[in-house]
Amino acid sequence: MRGRSTTSVVTGRRLGIAVAVIGAALLVGVGVAAASNVAAGLSDSRGDISVPTWLYLASGGGTVGAMALLTMLVTDREFIDGYHDGTFDAPIESARRIGGLLLGTLGVVGLVFVLAVGIAGPQRGQVSATVLVTFVGARALLTMVAYTVGDPWPALNPWRRIADALPSADVTYPDRLASWPAVGALLGLVWIELVGPLSTSPRALVVAILGYSAFTIAGAVTFTPAVWFRKADPLSVWFRFYGSVAPIQRTDDGVELRAPGARLTDDDVLTDLSAVAFAIVLVWELTYSAFVVTPPGVRTVETLVGFGLPASLVYLAMLLVGFVGFCWVYWIAAGRTRSRAETYISQRYLAIRFAPPLFAIAAGYHFAHYVGFSISLWPSLIDTLLEPLSAPPNPTVLGLTSWFGYVEIAGILLGHILAVWVAHTVSFELFPGKLQAIRSQYPFVAVMIAFTMVSLWLLSLPELGAPYVPG
Template sequence: MAAVLPARAGRAHVSEQGFVLLLPTDVYISAGAACVALTVLVLTLLPDRAVSGLFRPVATLRWPLWTGARLLTSCLSFAGFLALLWVGLAGPRDPLANPLTLVVWTVWWIGLVTLQGLFGNLWRWINPWTGPVALTRRLLNLRPALRLPACLGQSFGILTFLAFVAILLADPAPSDPARLAGYAGGYWLFTFAALLVFGPRWAARGDGISMLMRHYAALGLFGRLRGRLALGLTGWQALHRHPPRAGAAVFMLLMLGSGSFDGLNETYWWLDLIGINPLEFPGRSAVIAQNLTGLILANALLVAAYGLAVWMGVRLVSSGIGPGQAFCLFAPSILPIALGYHIAHYLTSFLVDGQYALAALNDPLARGDDLLGLGTFYVTTGFFNAPDSVRTIWLTQAGAVVAGHVLAVMMAHTIALRRFGDTRKAALSQAPLALFMVLYTLFGLWLLASPRGA
């Protein structure tokens, strides 16, 4: 029976994935892992020229930097951000009716991050700091007062990103509008002050949000190449950049590890591990310490496993490059996996909460307004109650995970081919990393198929 609810009436979790458990997920998971393994085999058989041409972009029309326009859109974005903060404090307390909660967690965190990874750097146009910082510097004739020490690398960016993930996963009420307004406003002020003090280097090495967006933008189909708008296979921009430094490489692994734990911490397996009955979940406040510990351990294990795989690979071909250099060299190949799992994990949330977001923007103060002309708006979750639609949703999620791993294998092989200049050496060096990616495919698809209890 389809559930059709008024926008203000809903309080339930998006989906309990009940129908997923009735699908032949073992067959789908095996097929997904086999697809990734087959990609590894095909790449070893393709000619060098064919592999190297996979990520060659096509330049199109001239594309200026549009610096002035970006400053204007940034200021407009900041004005919209201030309006959202006001609504977060003055609007309805229901997270499913307050625009701040829905814009931050649905429109921005799910929608914009996905579009950023699929199409390119949209964030540079709506970054809420660029315009205000430039305007403040010009009005007050300010220059950066301090230089961000190079020895710190991206450590501040890693810390701010992990703090964001900790709020997302472990805060007792991250969707409470007033609480979220405090977090969002506080982070904006902190970053604004840091940008004034340290200059643009803070955006590149200290602001975890901007770093996340920049890394995902490197996967986009569209980018700027020698003054022109260029189009290429997902990942071409990451392969045209210099290998990241150690801090940026670790950050890329944290993007994947944090996203994976965001799914793992809801499973029956995790709840049983920490001694929680999934059928009697006591609430987020009861698992704060466990989730924070799990977040740190999950990321540490992923970094260690990835580092071991790339170290074994370069040892197999006696390449002469050290484990640290290899770690940085192949780190960008992790990004498609992170994006694929981000899409898969949040798809069901977006299907429902996207509707609530439209309803909330139509009536931001819950006064009966009709700003978008949508009239009486109803939210439906009926597509979770039919096997055909659930199968389509789950196959879309599984397809995103598998596609991310296939692209990751292709990127890693291309990097190895460019570095070693020989198909045999490239294939041999990628054997441990390919095994790692196949196993991670199995893990990612298992997460999708697992019942949730939190």
Template sequence: MLATALVATPFFVGVASAHDIGSSRFDAPIPLSLLFVGAAGTVGLTALWLAITDDTPSEGNGWTVTTIDSRTSRRIATVVRVGFGLAVTGALVAGYTGRQVAAENLATVFTWPVWFRGVGLFAVLVGSPWRVLSPWRAVYDGLCRLEGRELAAQTYPERLGSWPAVVGFLLLVGLVENATIIPRSPALTSVIIALYALAMVAGGVLFGPTWFDRADPLGVFYQLLGRVAPVSTVRTDSGSLVVSLRPPWQGTTRPFEHPSLVVFVVATVFTVSFDGFTNTRSYQTLLFDARELLGLGPSTGILLYVIGLVGFVGLFFAVARLGDALGLGDGVGTSRGPTLALAPTVLPIAAAYDVAHNYPYVIENLTRLLELTTGVAVSPLSWLSLPVFWGSQVILVTVGHVVAVVAAHRVAMGRYPTPKAAQRGHFPLVVLMVGYTVLSLWIISRPVVG
């Protein structure tokens, strides 16, 4: 099914990005070059301060906010799961039977902004809710109850890691959402939901619940974003939920277990950057120049995405290997060990850019969804001018990079034998983060510069 979607994708290629705040223009309050230097300097000075003072912020054990008893937590989970399942079902039906206007159909208003992006923003704030929300897991659990046993025709191959989720994410989010007209078509959106559902349920029956943990592209995406959340929920032996606050870097210092997650994280960072870049005049110029040069037609956008993704992944692996060589002092280094350790520290960057880029898109469509389902019209973003939105993006992107620097410093201090070695091992990643800070701000400044 994923292969079918990949083959069909070029037929629906188009410039598809609905995450803008309008096309108005304004003058930046300070010169952009000064902004770039200031933001990059903030990230670099954070790393320098950590290196000079040898002071790493403590993780601590978190601060307990409340405890929800097992009965209440089960009731909440049941209501939320049923409600979300009904919403997905409604979107699936509306896409086929409703009016084929993107702004007036539940399929397009709910699926791409509220479900795909909105749940991601929720995960950044309080952790992934997907284990509760997932309609595929709900269907699988129902089948298991009917059979009276856990369904699994065979064991999930360990060598697969999360590669199915990587492929699914690149297809579903990287290409379908960002590089095709499908998100503007209710009927085609329903087709995507149906294919996604069939792939997930079939995989669950074949491999059991491990399939949902490792192969569900949105499930893995939300779980990774949830590592950054300042809110942590832990279920006790009695079934109660303990809700705590924690530093945002705490969940990003645990290494990954498989290289597929490294690629997933880098793909997440690149994809959200690419999505923002497609809104710019610079991208349009590049796209049409490449079309004319290569003669590939609409599929040129897919080629640009793939080339950029390969470049991002290769650069991260090279930087991690260089850092390991400097940190260990042997001039050799490896790629597997440091990438597994350092890739989670990039998550704050991915989360910050995702929130910065998508929060107006999510809020706007939440209100549109409310209007479609209840007839109540509200406008919570009427106050959000382009300058305010742009300023919020700058702050979020910069804060995300600072948190990432702190997380990477913690990992380096634990990985290398001495503080000096940790500084050397951390340095290449700091340079990369500073460079990406400037790139991110350049992308979001395009409506100003362009």
């Protein structure tokens, strides 16, 4: 007992030091980075950095690196297991059924509302409830709810309700497909969102929603809704994976409360390489969306279009090449991890087990990308919901304060810090030796630092409009 008590005291001291240093590093990183945004609103000052860019990027990468080094001080397996395995179960099955019925009805009514208003309502994106519900309500706010509170999509999903009411062909879903249809569909949705006039033309958005509805309902009635929405529907997989970061998790009997990110350490979050690819898409699509509206991205697009290539094809090629590049970097990191750990565990299995931390990174990216967008436009969303068939004369748009850069940068850094901790825990589950577990983390920590610096660099650049796309 005395040995265990001494170990706990030492671990507690190490953890206290780690928390203090991490907090200081985070404040320094955010403070230096946010120095670029102290003179005016965020959108007007992203490229006006008052400190050297190398210091701005190094502070962010250094914060993640410091976190990685400090987590390596925490080697007490009992403490690590206790943090991530501790749960509080709430058996509220009856309440969940009632809530599911109400939210399911709301989801179907919401889908009908979006389609009807998109056809009959005002045809300007800024005052269209169809556009604002889709991008502010679902793309931004509902996703934030998924990774900060819990995944609401299984209850809300209107396409699941429609598919459940239709007869199913009950065709066996091919195992080899895994989640690859969801990967391809999500890449397609990201491309269409960028090159199509979906945010400016409500009727074009209605056409896209109807096309998506046909695709996912057809898949669900062919392969059964349970299988399709678990594996192949991009929105369902999107919300499920983002929801794995949240403290509230659904169970067979109700819900359970866990530490944020604790679910990511479970070995059933990801089970195959297609799910790993989907995780990489979540990180890459936000990086891609940020890159194409910065000066380097605009110059790249304009140069390629100058060679005679169609702009839509250029954007698709950049999306796919970047995705393949991210996959290659991640696969190399998995191989280096196997080499560093000197283990017989396969590179494939290491890639699967170390992939869930990417969801924490994606959540941080998403928060940084959409929190200001949501705050600015939520009053307009309310205005259009109150007057869906007539354009509000003066839709309300909130301006962001000069210090809002702190919030965005903190989101990116906190997402990476949580990812480092999750990777640390996974390594101690996989490898029996402490030094072996620590060495295994080096390649993934290097990738995370690189991702951090890239995302902060993009955040530091002035934001332009994507060229050759409907504005």
